[in-house]
Amino acid sequence: MDISSFLDGLSIAVQPINILWIIVGGFLGTIVGMLPGLGPATAVAVLIPVTFGMNPVSAIILMAAIYYGAMYGGSRSSILLNTPGDGSAIAATFDGYPMAKKGQAGEALAISAVASFIGGLIAVVGFIFLAEPLANFALKFGPAEYFLLMLLTLSAIVALSIGKMVKGFLAMMVGLALSTVGIDTQTGVYRFTMDIPHLSEGIDFLIVIIGVYAIGEVLYNFLNIDKQKKEKKKVGKVWFTKEQWKRSKWPILRSGPLGFIIGVLPGAGGSIASMISYTSEKQISKRTEEFGEGAVEGLAAPESSNNAASVGAMIPLLTMGIPGSGTTAVMLGALIMLGLRPGPLLFEQQPETAWALINSMFIGNLALVIINIALVGLLVKILDTPAKVLYPIIVLLAFIGTYTLSYSVIDFFLLLIFGLFGLMMKVMDIPIAPLVLALIVGTDMEQNFRMAVLSSNGSLGVFFSSGVSIGLVILTVLSLCYPLIVKLAKRKKNMSEDEDQVYKSS
Amino acid sequence: MKTLKLIMPIGLIIFSVVFLFASLNLPKANLGNPYGPIYFPLGLSILMLIFSVIFFIQEFKKINEPNNDIRLMLSGRTPKLILFTIAAGLVYAFLFEPLGFLYSTMIFLGALLFFINGSKKWLVNIIVTVSFSFISWYAFSQLLGVSLP
Numbered sequence: 001m002d003i004s005s006f007l008d009g010l011s012i013a014v015q016p017i018n019i020l021w022i023i024v025g026g027f028l029g030t031i032v033g034m035l036p037g038l039g040p041a042t043a044v045a046v047l048i049p050v051t052f053g054m055n056p057v058s059a060i061i062l063m064a065a066i067y068y069g070a071m072y073g074g075s076r077s078s079i080l081l082n083t084p085g086d087g088s089a090i091a092a093t094f095d096g097y098p099m100a101k102k103g104q105a106g107e108a109l110a111i112s113a114v115a116s117f118i119g120g121l122i123a124v125v126g127f128i129f130l131a132e133p134l135a136n137f138a139l140k141f142g143p144a145e146y147f148l149l150m151l152l153t154l155s156a157i158v159a160l161s162i163g164k165m166v167k168g169f170l171a172m173m174v175g176l177a178l179s180t181v182g183i184d185t186q187t188g189v190y191r192f193t194m195d196i197p198h199l200s201e202g203i204d205f206l207i208v209i210i211g212v213y214a215i216g217e218v219l220y221n222f223l224n225i226d227k228q229k230k231e232k233k234k235v236g237k238v239w240f241t242k243e244q245w246k247r248s249k250w251p252i253l254r255s256g257p258l259g260f261i262i263g264v265l266p267g268a269g270g271s272i273a274s275m276i277s278y279t280s281e282k283q284i285s286k287r288t289e290e291f292g293e294g295a296v297e298g299l300a301a302p303e304s305s306n307n308a309a310s311v312g313a314m315i316p317l318l319t320m321g322i323p324g325s326g327t328t329a330v331m332l333g334a335l336i337m338l339g340l341r342p343g344p345l346l347f348e349q350q351p352e353t354a355w356a357l358i359n360s361m362f363i364g365n366l367a368l369v370i371i372n373i374a375l376v377g378l379l380v381k382i383l384d385t386p387a388k389v390l391y392p393i394i395v396l397l398a399f400i401g402t403y404t405l406s407y408s409v410i411d412f413f414l415l416l417i418f419g420l421f422g423l424m425m426k427v428m429d430i431p432i433a434p435l436v437l438a439l440i441v442g443t444d445m446e447q448n449f450r451m452a453v454l455s456s457n458g459s460l461g462v463f464f465s466s467g468v469s470i471g472l473v474i475l476t477v478l479s480l481c482y483p484l485i486v487k488l489a490k491r492k493k494n495m496s497e498d499e500d501q502v503y504k505s506s
Numbered sequence: 507m508k509t510l511k512l513i514m515p516i517g518l519i520i521f522s523v524v525f526l527f528a529s530l531n532l533p534k535a536n537l538g539n540p541y542g543p544i545y546f547p548l549g550l551s552i553l554m555l556i557f558s559v560i561f562f563i564q565e566f567k568k569i570n571e572p573n574n575d576i577r578l579m580l581s582g583r584t585p586k587l588i589l590f591t592i593a594a595g596l597v598y599a600f601l602f603e604p605l606g607f608l609y610s611t612m613i614f615l616g617a618l619l620f621f622i623n624g625s626k627k628w629l630v631n632i633i634v635t636v637s638f639s640f641i642s643w644y645a646f647s648q649l650l651g652v653s654l655p
Contacts, residue, residue, distance in 0.1 A: 049646070049650070166561050173557065174518075184535070186538065189535050388624075389630065392622055392623070396614065396618075399595065400642060403602070409600075409603060413599060415595070420592065427573070450545075
C-alpha cells in the first residue's frame with residue numbers, strides 16, 4: 001500500500017464538499033432504501049442525475065454513499081415493517097422483526113447499525129489490501145482474458161438465480177442484444193438503429209436501468225399498494241444492552257470478512273452473503289432454538305455481512321471495470337457517463353480518485369451509523385410517510401433523470417417501454433440483474449471477443465492460451481454446474497427454508 | 507389470465523426471430539472481416555430463440571399453476587394505476603417542452619398524486635406537488651446546472 005496516495009485520497013475525502021456529499025448521499029440512500037420494495041439499485045438509479053455536473057471523484061463518493069445508505073435503510077424497513085427493500089435485507093427480517101415485536105425495536109435498530117458499521121470497516125480494510133494487487137494482476141489481462149472474465153461474471157450471476165436459470169439466461173441475452181444497437185466501433189457499421197438517428201449512439205443503458213429499476217419497481221409495487229400495513233412502532237431508546245453486545249460481538253466479527261469475500265466474488269452479493277452468515281451463525285450457535293424468535297446475533301451477523309459485501313462488490317468494479325452485481329452495474333453506467341472508466345489503470349493513472357473513494361467509505365460508514373442512531377426518530381417518521389406520496393415522486397425523479405441524459409423527450413418513451421418491461425419481468429419472476437449487467441458489459445464483451453479472435457487470426461485457441469484464461473474457462477463451467485450441485489445436495493439433505501427464501505428473492 | 511403467462515415467452519420468441527432476421531440483413535463491413543459485426547448478434551439471436559422456446563415450454567407446462575402476481579396485477583385498482591401512470595408519462599412527454607418544466611411537472615406530479623394517493627388527501631397532494639416541483643426545478647436548474655425547458 002502506498003502511504004502517500006492514501007493520504008492524498010484522505011485529503012480529498014475530507015474536503016467539506018465531499019463530506020457534505022457523503023452525508024447527503026447516505027441520508028437520501030437511507031430514505032429510498034427504507035421504502036418497502038425499493039433497494040440500493042433503485043436508489044442509485046433514481047439519484048444518478050444528482051451526480052451530473054459534479055466532478056467524477058465527488059460523484060463516485062456520492063454514489064457509494066447512496067449505495068451503503070440504501071443498505072442501512074433496507075434493514076430499517078425489515079426490522080420495523082417486516083418488508084425488506086431488497087434481497088440483501090431479507091435476513092434482517094428473520095430476527096430483526098421478532099425483536100421489534102418483542103418491544104426491542106430500539107435495540108434492534110442500534111445493533112443493526114453498529115453491526116453494519118463494523119462489517120463495513122472490516123471490508124474497507126480488506127479493500128485497502130486487496131484492491132491494488134488485484135488491479136496490478138488485471139493489468140496483465142488481454143482481450144481474451146477480459147472477455148472470459150465478463151463471461152464468468154455473467155454466468156455466475158445467472159447461475160446464482162437458482163431454479164430460474166432459463167429466465168436468467170434470457171434476461172442476459174436481452175441485455176446483450178440491446179447492447180448491440182448503435183454504431184459498431186470496430187467497423188463503423190450501423191446496427192439495428194432502425195434509421196432513427198437518436199439510436200446511432202446506442203440505447204443509453206441508464207435509460208434502461210432507470211426504466212426497469214425505478215419505473216418498473218414502482219409499477220410492481222402498485223400490486224400491493226392498498227395492502228401495505230400501517231404499523232406504529234414504539235422505538236424507545238436506541239441502544240443495546242451489554243448482554244446483547246456480548247452475544248453479537250463475535251458473530252459480527254466473523255461475518256464481516258465472510259461477507260467481504262462473498263461480495264468480491266462475481267455474481268454473489270449482499271443477499272447471498274447475509275444468508276450464508278445467518279445460516280452459519282445459526283449452525284454454530286448454542287441458542288439455535290432462539291433464531292427466528294428475535295435472537296440478537298441472528299440480526300447482527302447478516303447485517304455485518306451484507307454491508308461488508310457491498311464494500312467488497314466495489315473491488316471488481318474499480319480494479320477491473322467489471323461489476324459483480326446489479327447495483328455496481330448501475331454505478332458503472334453512471335461513472336462511464338461521467339467520463340471515468342474504472343479498471344486496472346485507475347489505480348495507476350488516478351490513484352487519488354481510488355483512494356479518495358476508499359477513505360470516503362470510512363467516513364461514510366461513520367456518518368451512517370450516526371445518522372441511523374441519532375436521527376432514528378426522524379427516519380421512523382419518514383417511514384410513516386405514505387408510500388402513495390413517495391411513489392409519484394420517484395416516478396418524477398426517473399423522468400427528470402432521463403431527461404438530463406441527453407436533453408431529449410424521445411427518451412421518455414424508451415423509459416416507459418423499459419418500465420413496462422421491468423414490470424413484466426418482475427411479474428414473470430425473471431431476474432433483472434443479468435439484464436442490466438449484460439447491457440453494460442455487452443459492448444466491451446463483443447469487442448474484446450473480436451479483438452482476441454482477430455489477434456490470433458481467427459483461432460478460438462486464444463481463449464485457452466494462458467493460465468489465467470484456462471482458469472477462467474474452468475470457473476465459468478463450474479459456475480454453470482453450480483445449480484446442479486445444489487440440486488444434488490438438496491436431494492441428499494433437505495435444504496433449510498431460510499436458504500430457499502433467498503434464492504426466490506435473488 | 508392463463509394466456510397472460512405466455513405473453514412474455516411469445517414476445518421473446520418474436521423478438522428473437524426479428525433479431526435473427528435483422529442480424530442476417532446487417533450491412534457487411536468495408537473494414538476488416540466483412541462479417542465481423544454480424545457474428546455476435548447472429549449467434550446471440552439463435553441462442554435467444556432456443557432459450558425463449560424452452561421458456562415457452564416451461565410456462566406452458568405449468569399453465570394451470572396460478573401466478574399470484576398476475577392475479578394481483580389484474581385485480582382491484584392496480585391495472586388502472588399502471589395504465590394511468592403510463593398514460594400520464596406519455597402526456598408529460600408531449601407537454602414537457604411546450605409548457606416548460608415547471609408547469610408540465612406540476613400537472614404530471616399532481617395528476618399522479620391525485621390518482622394514486624386519492625382526492626380525499628387533496629391538501630397533501632397540492633402541497634407536495636407545488637413544493638416538490640419548485641424544489642426539483644431549483645435543485646436541477648440552479649444547483650446542478652441542468653438546462654430545463
